[in-house]
Amino acid sequence: MKIGELAHRTNTQVETIRFYECEGLLPEPRRSGANYRIYRDEHTERLSFIRHCRGLDMTLDEIRVLLRFKDAPTESCEEVNDLLDEHIAHVAERVRELRQLEKQLKSLRDACLCAREAQHCGILNELTVISQKPAVAHGSKGHVHGAHSGHAALPAGHTH
Numbered sequence: 001m002k003i004g005e006l007a008h009r010t011n012t013q014v015e016t017i018r019f020y021e022c023e024g025l026l027p028e029p030r031r032s033g034a035n036y037r038i039y040r041d042e043h044t045e046r047l048s049f050i051r052h053c054r055g056l057d058m059t060l061d062e063i064r065v066l067l068r069f070k071d072a073p074t075e076s077c078e079e080v081n082d083l084l085d086e087h088i089a090h091v092a093e094r095v096r097e098l099r100q101l102e103k104q105l106k107s108l109r110d111a112c113l114c115a116r117e118a119q120h121c122g123i124l125n126e127l128t129v130i131s132q133k134p135a136v137a138h139g140s141k142g143h144v145h146g147a148h149s150g151h152a153a154l155p156a157g158h159t160h
Helices: 003-010 014-022 041-055 060-070 078-109 122-131
Strands: none
Touching (some): 003 041, 041 060, 078 122
């Protein structure tokens, strides 16, 4: 199949498929006489696996490790277990951060309980006051999907 059909079968953008190839996550497909990429069912299976892992918020580096073990089925999966344990811990930390964010947003929302002129909006006024304070370093890297510290994520414009 050509890249468009692979993209359709896996609900993946063509650019993302090419990106995964460049990153070494997808094996290079053979080429037709007209130099079109020709994909097989193995590409569909592997791309679906990658997309599922991305849906679990795994980084490309984490997925590389998992694929390495998929490609070596007789190896011990101890490293896979360790990887998942680390990922679970990361997700738990993000949940804690999101709960804290929710509390902050609810507190901010309480600053303006009824509609009024924007110049008197408690939310806007509070955001202005907070934004003028010196920046404080937080433990969070921000809420960027898939961006664990020390791991590669997709560049802007690419989806999982």
